[in-house]
Every structure is written in C-alpha cells, then in structure tokens.
Amino acid sequence: MSTKDREELMHETIRVGEMTITFLKTRQETHNTLEMYELTMPPTGRETVPHAHRDEDMVVLGMNGVATWTVDGEVRQLRPGERLVIPRGITHSMKNLHDGIARMICMHTPGAMGPEFFREITQYIYEGELDMVAISEIMNRYGITPT
Secondary structure, three states, X not given: OOHHHHHHHOOXXXXXXXXXXXXXXXXXXXXXXXXXXXXXXXXXXXXXXXXXXXXOEEEEEEEEOOEEEEEOOEEEEEOOOXXXXXXXXXXXXXXXXXXXXXXXXXXXXXOOOXXXXXXXXXXXXXXXXXXXXXXXXXXXXOOEEEO
C-alpha cells in the first residue's frame, strides 16, 4: 500500500463535546451502504441526547472501558468484546459512568450521517451546554429524531 493510499484511509478525529469520533469508513467510501467509526467517551457521566435513527440500523462493539447505554428504556453496560444491536427507530443514548475511557466501534447500515453530521453538531456545543434547537434541526436533517 502506498503512502498516498494510507493517507486516504486516515480520517480526522472530530471532537463532539468531550467525545471523539474517528471514522474508519465513511458513507461516501462505501456508497452509502455502511459507515464505521471509533467513538471514545471520557468518564464524565454526561449522557448523549436520546435519539432514534429513522433509516439506519446500528451495531456497537465494546473495545475498552464500560459504556452505559439506554436502549428502548433498558439500561445496559457495554463491556469490551460485547455487542449491542440497535434497530432503526429505537431510542437510545449513552454515557460513561466509570473511571476509565470507554471506546467503541459503531457501525451504521446504511450509512447516512458521515463525518459532516458530527462536524456540524459540534458547532452547537458550548462548554458543556447544548443549543438544542440547532442540534435538533441538524439531527432531523440527517435522519435522526431527538426524543
């Protein structure tokens, strides 16, 4: 593999509040069939906005640490080596209540958000505060319903 090929495979790390997202495969690279990214959450205890994906199924693989997910009202601990499947339309959120960083691989099929969603959303997170009007508009544009 040439240096140019390796550079094309590398994606920037996007900071969304205290989380980081690094795409491994974008929807553009897979012709909208899949997107896959690494997500890390520090141990802040802050929950993501509960939401549902209208047109995407999601699979999350636990890599390091423990993340607390709420899926359709059920609280689950996602540990290394475990898998969580979230069908489209199911409300979910996550937080890290533990001491270490939680790291996960997230896959969406088909791919519909891409890095551009996370770049847009991060503009409306101010020192821990959220502009929910702007965030809701962005989420809806990418097929995500805040709940």
